Amino acid sequence: MKKCCNSPSRSGNFILKYLAGRNDRNAVIGDIEEEYNAKILSVGLLKAKIWYWHLVTISAFSFIIERFYWRFMMSGNYLKVAFRNLFKYKVFSIINIAGLASGMACCILIGLWILDEMSYDNFHENGDRIFRISEHHLYSDSDLISPITPAPLASYLSENFPDIVETARVFKLGSMLFNYENKRFYENSIILADKSFFQVFSYKYLRKDSENPLSSPNSIVINNSLAEKYFGDNEALGEILKVDGIELTVTGITEDIPLNTEIQFRAVISWSYLDKFSWYDSTEWGSSNNETYVMLDKNSDIFKVENSIRGVIEDHVQGSKSELSLQPIKDIHLYSLTRADTWGAILYVYIFAIIGILIMLIACINSINLTTIRAISRTREIGIRKVTGAYRKQIVSQFLGESLLLSFLSMILAIIISIAVLPVFNEITHKNYYPGNIGNAKVLTILFLVTLCTGLLSGSYPSAYLSALKPDKILRGVTSTGMKKPYLKRVLVIFQFGISIVLIISTLTVYNQVKFMLNKDIGWDKENLVCIRIRGDVRDSYEILKEELLKFKKIKGVTASLYDPAVFIGNTTGIYWDGKNTNENLSVGFNLVDSDFLKTINSDIISGRSFSSDFASDSTNYFIINESLAGYIGKNDVVGSKFTLWQNKGIIIGVVKDFHFQSMRSEIKPCVLLKNIDFLEYIIIRIDPYDNESALKLIRNKWSEILPDYPLDFHFVNESFKSIYQNEVDMSKILRYFTILAVFIACLGLFGLVSFIGERKKKEIAIRKVFGGSVSSIIRLISGEFIFLIVISSLISSPVAYILAAKWLEDFAYKVESGLTFFYLAGLFLLLIAGFTVSFQIVKSANSNPIDSISRE
Amino acid sequence: MKDLTLTEEMFLLAVWKLRDNAYGVTIRRHVSEVTDRTYPYGTLYSALDKLVRRGFLTKTESDPTPERGGRSKNYYTITADGLSALKNALELKKAMWGDMNDVILDKGLK
Known part of the structure; x- marks a missing residue:
């Protein structure tokens, strides 16, 4: 023998090491090795190996049996006893399991929901560098945080702040009428966006006709399900879609975007779409319509950037008091500001x-x-x-x-x-x-x-x-x-x-x-009011429609306004009256309405008169204010006194009793109504309370007669009222x-x-x-x-x-x-x-x- | 005090007989020779372990030796308790077998 000591096998040692108790580990391995070495001398290497493995195997099994078998036997007994008890005391077991299971089921569902809520906008590749600009308006009586910012802000930011490497504006249009050949449907979640949209956010194209499909004017990018709906198996790229009557070319198709994003869209229209509208001015700092998203440079300091952009709006709009801040995109859902009067998820x-x-x-x-x-x-x-x-x-x-x-x-x-x-x-x-x-x-x-x-x-x-x-x-x-x-x-x-x-x-x-x-007396009657969105050339047919509808007995009133009467979204500080403290930055709600607005929604004039079609001069120079605003003005009789809203100088012709036009979270704000038929967005129709069905049928018939190109798309005002809550x-x-x-x-x-x-x-x-x-x-x-x-x-x-x-x-x-x-x-x-x-x-x-x-x- | 099982008795006896040289290899060899059965190390060590825990044996570790791949031996020595347990086991057997002898046993059931 050359060496006295042959080590038998690593794997054999390994097995024994893990099976033997901690104390005897070394002794066991040593014992076997000693015997093995003796065996080599007496019977030769090969036989010794065979003998060794035989011994290791039987020893391993004996260790297993000695160490674990009795434990298993005992657990088996425990398990048996446990099940016996479970069945013996059936009522107890059922109550116990039912209680625990319903509690856990509730945990599962809540857990599911919470995880989903937390996952919003987590999937953007550069998510930690994308922010939405929010504007904090400081009014004298209140303040308001809004994600809606002026149109020129985006380009100003990217030109003047090197830390901001990319910007994207998003304009949420809501629902639009889509038309391709004989298919004609209203589609919701339609947005306008800058061409940088798909660079900033990680929504994926399935197909596109050029490097950046949103860069060409009049282009639209639709999602896969819309493409299938309108074009079926045919290629959608290059086809012309009519959206609210305007022809757009399909230049890209995206996958259906996930539900857990706050920027929901089914179609994106290129920003130049807005150029067709007279009210839109891309250089106007005074009005806000879109959200602005920015992507920061990898190494930039968020707080520094935030500090440097804070006063941008104040610099451009005289007399405004507001601050800009950055909201991380992942926070938008949880700390929502989009719906101004909700807390966020x-x-x-x-x-x-x-x-x-x-x-x-x-x-x-x-x-x-x-x-x-x-x-x-x-x-x-x-x-x-x-x-x-x-x-x-x-x-x-x-x-x-x-x-x-x-x-x-x-x-x-x-x-x-x-x-x-x-x-x-x-x-x-x-x-x-x-x-x-x-x-x-x-x-x-x-x-x-x-x-x-x-x-x-x-x-x-x-x-x-x-x-x-x-x-x-x-x-x-x-x-x-x-x-x-x-x-x-x-x-x-x-x-x-x-x-x-x-x-x-x-x-x-x-x-x-x-x-x-839902049941409070809100100062007007929200029941039996039908609301129809005005789009495209519907506006031109409004007067005819009104005239025709009013001929029916079941139609109690027809009017129109800029906002759904349940929610006046707009707030403005652009008001002035004689004696107003110029330092005061009062924010008031406003609405542009047709003459019969107050009559149709059933609110009461307490002094003066309402707008009337008999007075042609009512337009733009006459205002109706609510009690609350009258209180601010403070005179005994405000009717007839001078009032200015934006550039419109005129007089107050009436005071309306305070009515709820925004959520009941806040007090009824001061409010001003102005007659202006050029900016109406909704037709509001009061129908017969006892026969809604046939009144709706009348409207439907008249509508398709006068406006065959537009399928009727309406909702009840009480529904939109409910949706606030x-x-x-x-x-x-x-x-x-x-x-x-x-x-x-x-x-x-x-x-x-x-x-x-x-x-x-x-x-x-x-x-x-x-x-x-x-x-x-x-x-x-x-x-x-x-x-x-x-x-x-x-x-x-x-x-x-x-x-x-x-x-x-x-x-x-x-x-x-x-x-x-x-x-x-x-x-x-x-x-x-x-x-x-x-x-x-x-x-x-x-x-x-x-x-x-x-x-x- | 709980009685010794037969396996425990055998190992305890083996340790006692082997005196200063009682460790894994020698104990296993001795018991296997006497009984003509193979005892795997699992059985051996768990029995020894139990005896140590019951205070019948004490365990000392030797210095490592080269033929064991540098591992130490566990030497076992019997204690006074161990001895009296053995004595008890023997007494018990004697008492049980006392009124019997080989002749009667050979006759068996007859």
Whole structure:
């Protein structure tokens, strides 16, 4: 032998190393090597190798058996016992799993929604360098942050600030009439954009006819589904589409863009489209129509850039007070400024995250309560296990294991539930999730973590409590240690119902506020008003249409205005009256209207007169103001006094009673109406309240007779009025569902608790009955405790709910009073529900035959 | 005190008999020779481990030696408890077998 020491095999060592216990690892490998070396001398290398591998194999197996087999046997026993318990106490198991599963399903859906909300505009390649410019207007009475900026801003920024490497303007047109051959439809989400649009944002072309399809005038880039809709299988590139009567060449086709972007478009029209409109002036700093996006250089300092552009608007517009700032594109959705009077999605993300956590907490508490209750009947099992040598650690892991099993079963059920309710959820949230979304890695990770936490949390108390029991006491029958007064359970029940009450009150508050806003007397009549968008050459036919329609009895009035009467979008500071403080920068709402506007929408003139077609001179020189503005002007009789709006110098001819023309979040603003038929955007028709159908038919017929080129596209004003409060309506709906769920889960828990108390007081009840106690006195005995618990939890949670409700309502200038009624209602409602839940069980215990309970002893 | 199992008894006895030279290889060889069965190291070490934990054996590590690839040996020595356990096992057997002898056993069921 050349060497005394041959090392047999690395892989053999490796196997042994991992299978042998840590302490003996070296000794085992050493032993085998020693024997191996001896074997080489006696029987030769080859045989020694064979012998070696044989020994390693059998040793490996013996290690496996010795180390793991008994553990498996024991876990198998635990699993068996767990399932037996699951089936033995069916009601408990069903309540427990149902509670956990509905809580988890709610978490899945909320998680899905939150992840989706957070993913908006995350996909742009240069996303961290793209910003939207927002303008902060500082008025003397209020301020307003707006994403709409003047047209020349973009080119000014890119010329004067080297840090800004690219700019893109986006003008959202809304819906337009598309026409190709005989296909004619209104299409929404149409935007105008600079030719740099596709360089700044990462939307992908499928096909295009040149390097930059938006650079040629009169070009349009459409998405794939529009291309298929209008051109079918034929090539869309190079075809001519008529959009609101103007011919545009299709120069590019994009993929359908993802839903999670705030720059939704189905077609992009080149910026030069605007040149056709007389009102558009590309050098005008005084009016704002488009959003401006900028892309910064890779190395530039955002704060520096922001500081340097801050005063750009003030420099160009005399007397204006405003500041520019940069909003990261990813923040647009969550911290929205586009819809000036919404909070943005982030608030809802927080609200629903909290609700998800609370509901999961209620479900966990349930599980803790139920598991503990059920475990009490298992003290004997624990006693036996302990006597036969189980360590405390093992008991703990047995019970934790069981509750983990339960929570994983619930998880499976939760996935099924959430898939089942997905359609309803989609409807409420206006999203478009499909079951595959639940398979998303992030959702599953969250779900897995929630399940794990739930399992550990709900198993922790019972296992800690049960594993501490002394076997001798258990087996001698002294099991009631610490269970006589289930303080913890009471605290948990109070907590559960407290959360439920907060949720109920929040739901009632939101619901009432929404109802209040939708039904408030708004100073005009929003019902039975039909609103038709004026586009293309419709304007030319307006007078004829009006005249023709008014001949019908079912048409009560026809007028037109710049804005939908539900929302006057425009605000201006360009007003002046004699005696106005020139430093004052008052912002007022305005609307340009046709003569019968106020009459048609049914608002009241309190002094002076309304516009009338009898006075030809009404146009541009006469104004009607609202009470609020009259208050600012401050004279006793403002009718007849001089007033200036922009360049129009004239006099006030009437004062209209304050009416709501913007969201009820803010007070009714000062407002001025001006008769001007050149800028009308909507035709407004009041129809017969008793016969909407035939009135609509009349309009339809007349319309297609006078304007055959334009399909009728109308909406009801009360719909657009409702849409102002869409967020609140949605929230009210979602809250309602969540509250029902929370109360449901809490009641499940209560039901379990009552059955436990019924069980525990079985003998007491029996003895009372033997001594002549009536059924009703026994019902009082058991239910008294629950009434007490619910009253306590109402007392504790009401102030919290009150503060939350008041906080939420703070944002509304017009709001319901969150009076005490809600709290009584919420408490009463819970009492009723809880009473209903527990009554069966209580009546059952109260009616039970005493013999069944005491004869066993 | 829990009684020794047969395997435990054999290994304990082997360690005692081997005195100063009781480590993995020698114990396994001895037991295998006497019983004419192969004991894999898994069985051996888990039995020894259990005996150490019960206080019947003590374990000391030797210096590493070259023929073991530079690894140390685990030397085992019996303790007083271990000895009395062996004694108990023997007593138990004697008591059980006391009123029996080979002749009766050979007759078997007859």
